[in-house]
Amino acid sequence: MSEKTLSSMKIIPATASDYNELMSISKGIYRGVDPLPFRYHEWLADPQRKMFVAKSEGKVVGFLLFVLVDGGRTAVSDSLRVAPWMRGHGIARAMQQFCLDNLRSNHPEVSRILFVEASETPQRELTQYQHIHSKAIISISIPYEQMEEKIKLLEGRLEGVGGRRPVVALSPSEVLCLFEDPCTTEGLLPKGLLIHSWIPYSTHRSNLEMLLKRGVVWFYSQHSDSVSECVTSPRSSDASEICIGTNITKSSTSDYFTAQQEPFAPNPVPLPHSSSQPSPLARTSCGFLSLGCSPFPVPLGQGIYCFDIDLFGTDPVSAQTHVLHQLIEMQRVLPAGGGVVCYLFAEKSLRAELTQFCQGLEPFYEVTEQHVLETESYTVIPKSLM
Numbered sequence: 001m002s003e004k005t006l007s008s009m010k011i012i013p014a015t016a017s018d019y020n021e022l023m024s025i026s027k028g029i030y031r032g033v034d035p036l037p038f039r040y041h042e043w044l045a046d047p048q049r050k051m052f053v054a055k056s057e058g059k060v061v062g063f064l065l066f067v068l069v070d071g072g073r074t075a076v077s078d079s080l081r082v083a084p085w086m087r088g089h090g091i092a093r094a095m096q097q098f099c100l101d102n103l104r105s106n107h108p109e110v111s112r113i114l115f116v117e118a119s120e121t122p123q124r125e126l127t128q129y130q131h132i133h134s135k136a137i138i139s140i141s142i143p144y145e146q147m148e149e150k151i152k153l154l155e156g157r158l159e160g161v162g163g164r165r166p167v168v169a170l171s172p173s174e175v176l177c178l179f180e181d182p183c184t185t186e187g188l189l190p191k192g193l194l195i196h197s198w199i200p201y202s203t204h205r206s207n208l209e210m211l212l213k214r215g216v217v218w219f220y221s222q223h224s225d226s227v228s229e230c231v232t233s234p235r236s237s238d239a240s241e242i243c244i245g246t247n248i249t250k251s252s253t254s255d256y257f258t259a260q261q262e263p264f265a266p267n268p269v270p271l272p273h274s275s276s277q278p279s280p281l282a283r284t285s286c287g288f289l290s291l292g293c294s295p296f297p298v299p300l301g302q303g304i305y306c307f308d309i310d311l312f313g314t315d316p317v318s319a320q321t322h323v324l325h326q327l328i329e330m331q332r333v334l335p336a337g338g339g340v341v342c343y344l345f346a347e348k349s350l351r352a353e354l355t356q357f358c359q360g361l362e363p364f365y366e367v368t369e370q371h372v373l374e375t376e377s378y379t380v381i382p383k384s385l386m
């Protein structure tokens with residue numbers, strides 16, 4: 001592609017009518033586990049997502065989006081792709097530059113740009129960014145008809161290492177309360193980032209509220225050897241009063257229960273809810289947290305879904321327990337037939353144990369590491385100087 005063609009290329013906001021062309025340049029991306037085909041129209045309507053297409057001679061040749069998080073202070077670049085026949089000519093670079101310019105002009109409140117990359121990225125690309133954190137990815141593929149058998153296998157394996165940790169499904173108010181405790185942010189979240197389904201979030205309340213609307217399943221547990229220092233005050237039957245660490249915190253639940261659900265948004269019931277029994281939250285160690293997304297269909301095959309489990313904490317038995325519970329929960333909402341590709345995102349120290357735990361489940365080796373990167377020296381130029 002000539003420089004002339006590149007200069008005549010247009011980068012413009014994406015519209016619903018770009019869908020078909022965009023799908024035709026996206027074939028095979030991420031080995032068929034691409035969220036964009038299913039999410040495109042939903043993301044288009046999301047005011048926090050800004051989506052752009054590159055067009056050459058009127059045809060879609062590239063796509064990039066950024067998500068505004070942290071109350072609008074951070075932009076996360078995501079879903080970059082260029083038509084296979086147009087790669088290697090600077091289109092991706094031009095789109096990224098366009099996005100930076102767009103952010104400077106239209107979103108001057110953004111002061112940080114993050115980017116999440118998979119391990120395949122050549123170091124050449126990574127050198128432009130400051131490395132923030134990396135997590136291990138373990139991927140497994142489970143055909144629908146084998147789901148129960150595989151879950152039983154994992155249950156048996158967990159018994160072998162001393163049984164499960166008690167895990168609770170957090171209510172929306174408990175999620176908000178959990179992150180009011182600095183222990184959670186400092187002790188559980190590396191660099192204070194809650195990375196969920198490839199997007200890094202701070203614990204800014206707007207991010208939590210957004211995640212609560214997305215049908216994310218939040219599980220939490222304490223290490224069995226942690227000592228309860230929580231004031232053992234009588235627990236309210238009202239779920240809005242919960243205890244974390246040494247605090248009793250009141251928070252409103254009503255706003256968050258009205259959250260809209262995604263098509264297959266899990267609504268966890270099988271686990272004890274922390275308001276109905278002595279809660280592992282009522283302890284002081286930072287414990288272990290996991291987030292399971294709503295399984296979403298991917299182009300890999302008919303009836304194939306993707307399911308992300310983001311794990312926070314370093315205790316191997318807790319990690320295994322959470323994976324098992326998240327799979328059980330996901331199985332409840334997974335449509336019959338097909339199957340699921342499941343990605344586990346965990347601290348790198350957990351890779352060996354989790355890989356061993358998943359032995360006997362078919363691996364889906366696409367990526368093995370996830371890197372959070374920050375654009376070096378992003379500065380907002382005051383409008384008056386532009």
Ligand SMILES: CC(C)(COP(=O)(O)OP(=O)(O)OC[C@H]1O[C@@H](n2cnc3c(N)ncnc32)[C@H](O)[C@@H]1OP(=O)(O)O)[C@@H](O)C(=O)NCCC(=O)NCCS
Nearest residue numbers: 029079080081082087088089090091092093094121124125
């Ligand atoms: C990665 C991809 C977008 C590169 O597109 P391209 O137009 O061939 O790239 P360019 O010709 O502009 O050259 C590379 C530039 O693109 C960007 N880039 C390349 N690979 C990238 C990657 N994996 N992630 C982010 N940016 C990348 C960099 O800005 C790089 O600039 P630099 O050379 O100054 O470092 C393209 O190969 C593609 O669509 N791959 C499949 C989807 C994919 O892997 N997307 C990236 C993960 S989100």
